[in-house]
Amino acid sequence: MATDSWAQAVDEQEAAADSIGGLTLKEKPEANGTAAIATDSSSAAAKSEVQEEKKPADEDDKDDKAAQSLLNKLIRSNLVSNTNQVEVLQKDPNSPLYSVKSFEELRLKPQLLNGVYGMGFNRPSKIQETALPMMLAEPPQNLIAQSQSGTGKTAAFVLAMLSHVEPNNKYPQCLCVSPTYELALQTGKVIEQMGKQYEEVKLVYAIRGNKLPRGTKLHEQIVIGTPGTMLDWCSKFKFIDPKKIKVFVLDEADVMIATQGHQDQSIRIQRMLPENCQMLLFSATFEETVLNFAQRIVPEPNIIKLKREEETLDTIKQYYVLCNSREEKFQALCNIYGAITIAQAMVFCHTRKTAGWLAGELSREGHQVALLSGEMQVEQRAAVIDRFRNGKEKVLVTTNVCARGIDVEQVSVVINFDLPVDRDGNPDNETYLHRIGRTGRFGKRGLAINMVDSKSSMNILNRIQEHFSKNIEKLDTDDLDEIEKIAS
Numbered sequence: 001m002a003t004d005s006w007a008q009a010v011d012e013q014e015a016a017a018d019s020i021g022g023l024t025l026k027e028k029p030e031a032n033g034t035a036a037i038a039t040d041s042s043s044a045a046a047k048s049e050v051q052e053e054k055k056p057a058d059e060d061d062k063d064d065k066a067a068q069s070l071l072n073k074l075i076r077s078n079l080v081s082n083t084n085q086v087e088v089l090q091k092d093p094n095s096p097l098y099s100v101k102s103f104e105e106l107r108l109k110p111q112l113l114n115g116v117y118g119m120g121f122n123r124p125s126k127i128q129e130t131a132l133p134m135m136l137a138e139p140p141q142n143l144i145a146q147s148q149s150g151t152g153k154t155a156a157f158v159l160a161m162l163s164h165v166e167p168n169n170k171y172p173q174c175l176c177v178s179p180t181y182e183l184a185l186q187t188g189k190v191i192e193q194m195g196k197q198y199e200e201v202k203l204v205y206a207i208r209g210n211k212l213p214r215g216t217k218l219h220e221q222i223v224i225g226t227p228g229t230m231l232d233w234c235s236k237f238k239f240i241d242p243k244k245i246k247v248f249v250l251d252e253a254d255v256m257i258a259t260q261g262h263q264d265q266s267i268r269i270q271r272m273l274p275e276n277c278q279m280l281l282f283s284a285t286f287e288e289t290v291l292n293f294a295q296r297i298v299p300e301p302n303i304i305k306l307k308r309e310e311e312t313l314d315t316i317k318q319y320y321v322l323c324n325s326r327e328e329k330f331q332a333l334c335n336i337y338g339a340i341t342i343a344q345a346m347v348f349c350h351t352r353k354t355a356g357w358l359a360g361e362l363s364r365e366g367h368q369v370a371l372l373s374g375e376m377q378v379e380q381r382a383a384v385i386d387r388f389r390n391g392k393e394k395v396l397v398t399t400n401v402c403a404r405g406i407d408v409e410q411v412s413v414v415i416n417f418d419l420p421v422d423r424d425g426n427p428d429n430e431t432y433l434h435r436i437g438r439t440g441r442f443g444k445r446g447l448a449i450n451m452v453d454s455k456s457s458m459n460i461l462n463r464i465q466e467h468f469s470k471n472i473e474k475l476d477t478d479d480l481d482e483i484e485k486i487a488s
């Protein structure tokens, strides 16, 4: 199949995914697409929250001064840009930007602190450490933030939303826009877990298939969804009063702008929001187009941006394997499986046809394989991802539909059975980064193996190496010792 027509087909399918009507929601948003976040808020926790709020202003001033002086020290010692691996570019050098060392220091509400610890988080990641103080500052700051895949961006903006919500106000106050149905559900789950002890706060999913009666006025404080439905709920159906929104989050901005229509819909939502609404935009990659879009949608932002060479994580080891045909690539894959223990793997193919063929071959070899591709209905896709996440299958073979955002902790190996290229046959660096970012989540070690089967794919690989200033080593998959070594 020709590259152009395939790539186009997948893109169109992705764009269409948001507009598939009539899907029924299963367990995870509950029957009406609403989820209660919480159950168990203790009165002690509630009291300490009140005390926190009543803290005298001069104490706040002291804290701010201390924080500012810490920040100045960090900047002087160049720690912010070096050890933190993030480059903080601030619009206003005097803005209260400070780095913190523990979740306690972020002054989270007690219920949220419990939620964070309940998820097993001990310390904030760099992006959380850097972005949260800006997001929680008063008045709230706008933010455009980049951080590598799997470094805790979702958790960061979920905490920001939950911190700003006023639970007694029974109307939407936070909107979070995700590029796909699957990512909206995934983020919803994080909100539910993080806000477990915040029982008054509720969340609703603005996704196709969650059909509400006309005239509905939402009581949930947080709405998470895809751009098309979110826009309809704000403008056409008026389920949401956009003028009451305090926080607007745009997640995976790079994916958003790559999907036809989403950029426009996001901008239209943003224009309905009040001027003092906090705008937060997150992405793992920031090509110029993404940055331009980000700056259109987020006025006067603080910007956290990575240097190019920091985009790939050192915790993910990258290799390539030379082959001559897809059969040889399959054999190489079997050799890798024969030599190392793989918790779970994701294998990316260029076309649905190759993905289908490969899934069949792997099953015949006795692997438990899941196949995910763009022609599936969104609800089927969510079910496949769920099964994989629960470990029912050990290998997920997919096209680009699954390259971005999906968080499955156990993925220890990513295989690019075909290297990612754009419609013109050039390397698709963003997709490469997103694909390999399915492993090495939050500091875990990961392995990314690229199959190279022609001169032109070697050329693509070389250009990817150049782009990220990263050396991708050759691996001989006939040498079992060598394979074993890379996994040690």
Ligand SMILES: Nc1ncnc2c1ncn2[C@@H]1O[C@H](COP(=O)(O)OP(=O)(O)OP(=O)(O)O)[C@@H](O)[C@H]1O
Binding pocket: 120, 121, 122, 123, 124, 125, 128, 147, 148, 149, 150, 151, 152, 153, 154, 155, 156, 283, 284, 404, 405, 406, 407, 409, 437, 441, 442
């Ligand atoms: N402070 C923390 N401590 C421990 N684990 C964390 C922390 N923050 C996030 N995680 C976990 O790390 C994983 C990745 O986090 P998350 O999905 O928020 O990353 P991300 O940057 O949004 O990734 P992507 O760019 O792929 O969307 C998740 O499983 C999450 O539960």
